[in-house]
Amino acid sequence: MEENHSDIINRLKKSKFRNSFSLKQKDFDYINRVGMDTIGRHCFDFVTKRLKDPSQFTDGKQTPFKGHPVFIAQHATATCCRGCLNKWHKIEKTHIKIQSAAT
Numbered sequence: 001m002e003e004n005h006s007d008i009i010n011r012l013k014k015s016k017f018r019n020s021f022s023l024k025q026k027d028f029d030y031i032n033r034v035g036m037d038t039i040g041r042h043c044f045d046f047v048t049k050r051l052k053d054p055s056q057f058t059d060g061k062q063t064p065f066k067g068h069p070v071f072i073a074q075h076a077t078a079t080c081c082r083g084c085l086n087k088w089h090k091i092e093k094t095h096i097k098i099q100s101a102a103t
C-alpha cells in the first residue's frame with residue numbers, strides 16, 4: 001500500500017531521532033532576517049547540489065547537523081540523504097530528480 005504525506009508525517013512523529021531536531025531562536029532570527037524566499041532558494045541549492053549527484057558526496061553524510069535551518073529541517077523530515085529519502089519516503093536512490101528552480 002502506498003503511503004501519503006500524512007502517513008509519512010505520522011511515522012516521522014514517532015521517531016525519537018527525527019523529533020530530536022528543532023529550530024532554535026537563532027534559526028528563527030536568521031529566517032526572519034533573510035526571508036522565506038531566500039530560505040527556499042537555499043533549500044533548492046542544498047538539495048540540488050547534495051542529493052542529486054550521488055558521486056558528489058558520501059551517501060548519508062551530505063547534510064550537516066548544524067549551520068543552516070534547512071539542514072535541521074532536512075534531518076527532521078528525513079530528506080537529508082538519498083538513504084533517508086529511500087527509507088522514509090520510498091524514493092528510489094536512482095529516481096531522485098530535481099525540477100528546475102522556481103522563479
Ligand SMILES: [Zn+2]
Nearest residue numbers: 060080081084
Ligand atoms: Zn539521511
